[in-house]
Amino acid sequence: MIRQVMLPLCMALTVLTGSASAKTVVLTDVDCEQMAAISAEAPLLSWAGYHASAGVFAPVYIELVPGRAFLIRYPIDKVIPPGNRITQAEWVVPVVYCPREQKLLVHRLLGEWGAGVSHLYRSVRPQKVEWNTPGAGGASSDRAIKASAAVRVTDIGEQIINVTQDVELWYSGASKNAGWIVTIETKGFVRLSSPMWMTRGNWKLRITYEPE
Amino acid sequence: MRMAFGLLGLLLLIPGQTAGENLKLASATEGTIDRLVLVTTAPAACAAVSDTAGLLAIGHRTGEAHVSLFALNDQGQLATDAPLTLTLPTPAAFEQKNHPLCLVFHPKKPLLYVWQDVEIKQTGVAPDANGLKLNHLLIYDVAKSPPALVRELARGAEYAIDNQAGAIALSRSAGRLYVPNLILDPAKPTTAASLGYFNLDAEGLPVDADQKPTDKLAFRITKPNWALSGFPCGMSYLTLENDAVVTTNSIGTVTWNENNAASPFNAVMQRSFLGKYYNDRLAAHSTLPMLYGSGLGTNETWCMEHVGGFPTLTAQRATIERASLTTGPLVLSKRNQVALAGSDRVYVLDLNDRGRFKATLMRTRAPKAAAIAYSPRFDTLYVAVEKVK
Numbered sequence: 330m331i332r333q334v335m336l337p338l339c340m341a342l343t344v345l346t347g348s349a350s351a352k353t354v355v356l357t358d359v360d361c362e363q364m365a366a367i368s369a370e371a372p373l374l375s376w377a378g379y380h381a382s383a384g385v386f387a388p389v390y391i392e393l394v395p396g397r398a399f400l401i402r403y404p405i406d407k408v409i410p411p412g413n414r415i416t417q418a419e420w421v422v423p424v425v426y427c428p429r430e431q432k433l434l435v436h437r438l439l440g441e442w443g444a445g446v447s448h449l450y451r452s453v454r455p456q457k458v459e460w461n462t463p464g465a466g467g468a469s470s471d472r473a474i475k476a477s478a479a480v481r482v483t484d485i486g487e488q489i490i491n492v493t494q495d496v497e498l499w500y501s502g503a504s505k506n507a508g509w510i511v512t513i514e515t516k517g518f519v520r521l522s523s524p525m526w527m528t529r530g531n532w533k534l535r536i537t538y539e540p541e
Numbered sequence: 542m543r544m545a546f547g548l549l550g551l552l553l554l555i556p557g558q559t560a561g562e563n564l565k566l567a568s569a570t571e572g573t574i575d576r577l578v579l580v581t582t583a584p585a586a587c588a589a590v591s592d593t594a595g596l597l598a599i600g601h602r603t604g605e606a607h608v609s610l611f612a613l614n615d616q617g618q619l620a621t622d623a624p625l626t627l628t629l630p631t632p633a634a635f636e637q638k639n640h641p642l643c644l645v646f647h648p649k650k651p652l653l654y655v656w657q658d659v660e661i662k663q664t665g666v667a668p669d670a671n672g673l674k675l676n677h678l679l680i681y682d683v684a685k686s687p688p689a690l691v692r693e694l695a696r697g698a699e700y701a702i703d704n705q706a707g708a709i710a711l712s713r714s715a716g717r718l719y720v721p722n723l724i725l726d727p728a729k730p731t732t733a734a735s736l737g738y739f740n741l742d743a744e745g746l747p748v749d750a751d752q753k754p755t756d757k758l759a760f761r762i763t764k765p766n767w768a769l770s771g772f773p774c775g776m777s778y779l780t781l782e783n784d785a786v787v788t789t790n791s792i793g794t795v796t797w798n799e800n801n802a803a804s805p806f807n808a809v810m811q812r813s814f815l816g817k818y819y820n821d822r823l824a825a826h827s828t829l830p831m832l833y834g835s836g837l838g839t840n841e842t843w844c845m846e847h848v849g850g851f852p853t854l855t856a857q858r859a860t861i862e863r864a865s866l867t868t869g870p871l872v873l874s875k876r877n878q879v880a881l882a883g884s885d886r887v888y889v890l891d892l893n894d895r896g897r898f899k900a901t902l903m904r905t906r907a908p909k910a911a912a913i914a915y916s917p918r919f920d921t922l923y924v925a926v927e928k929v930k
Contacts, residue, residue, distance in 0.1 A: 335819060359563065361855060362562060362854060362855050363854055363855070364854065364855055365853070365854070370803065370804070371803055371807075372803060372804075373801055373803070373804065373806030373848075373849075373851065373854065374801075374804050374807055374851055375715040375851060375853035375854065376807060376809050376851075376852060376853075377804065377807070379702075381762060381768065381808070382766060382767035382768075383765075384764075384766075384803075384804060384805050384806055385766055385767045385768050385804075385806040385807075385808065386804050386806070386807050386808075387767070387807065387808035387809065388809060388810075437552035443854065444846050444848065444853050445848040445852055445853050446853065446854070453848055454830075454848075514543060515653070525809055525810060525811075525855075525856075526810045526814075527792075527810065528814075529813070
């Protein structure tokens, strides 16, 4: 009787705590200094997540359509000390509206981007630097050739994406952390929670690491 | 009235907690702020300084006078305790009390521009028969004593009335004067708002395309605009290079850059949403491409880089413990600091070389401080306070 109770209990405790030295940190969009919602319709804007009315763009949502993208870079190096290895990394993408099935594509961005980032430019300071292909679309130049994830979205809610490999690449230094770009390529749209409007903290990156 | 001249004494370093670059600035004991002039007056609504004319103007929401004008001596101190006062004109038999919402000095000419409105019965409505006669914009020649009203204009169906806030601003070239609280379609007034401007001649007075005096707006936004919805509209105005403008409406910033044909308007919300609308106020760094903002009635201020007025990357937010802000931010350009007032205090935050907040906060007592102004010439911060009973 005791064994019947204790064995599952021990297993449950192991699952919950993992290795005794493993730690999990959660970063959100609030921790990020680099984010943007770029759009071919507003090629010079950093925050063009939603086309609100003629000539008016506002990141009320991150409404992804073909030609629009969301960029985000988490400061992983600030929260995970050296000498560890990444055991798991999950990225929470908050979907707030999806009228019909869409496929979200997640690619690692390549190279620096910064102030004035837009559909046309990686940055405009200290000088203007264009994307190789507008919209950060250059494969192997602006973004990784292969998508890190292709997520089928059918409804609202949190989409959990396994990004362990990407985070490990960044943490190890094998690839420079320039963040991710999220796009869709098929007709239609999907709305994601905006980190630059009323609600924040919905874009979570959960990283579990342990000593090497 | 009294003034106080503070010497730099205690620099209060309050370690801030950081989440990313966001800061929580804790309260501390009172200190003193260098070159701070507290001006005790009737309840203040707005303030402005003219380094050219050597004047400090304070607009009052209540009291006998609408505007108090203090001459400054060559040290930037009040030359006299007794200001000249202005009573703003209203139409005959006008029942609602009028008061100034914003004061702006011309950078070179001895002109004071005053934007006025009336006490609120219902926010931002189309003017009635009496309201149609109210001139919102008053232009005074402050070289004369007493100051002379040289122009009064901005009246009629396109100007919403009963607004609690509204700002005016001169373009960088002083060739335009931007005005707030316009009704998008005066023929069918709704909550759809608009903004516009007057063209000014070399003397700082409104003119038409033929350089003749006019009381008509040179331009008004006439297309429905999602970012301009409800009143007040244009509670702060920042004018940048190439006639780019950043203003405010229900939430956050609204950038209006007519040089960007594809996307001239961009609305972004930088602050935390704490249940309040129509309370954003702005400032711009004098040399760095940085915007600063705060929400009146909140304890939060923010800064964000911009390109041509369009916000980019992310905002840095700083919350000030136990503060309830009554003013927007004000950049103290000579000191690379930002000042704000609220909760009977003046707060000063240091900026780093990128124009972002450091985790340092100074504060000093300033009873019911509700209007602040800064003189780059004298590197002096003026704060309108009320007499402590």
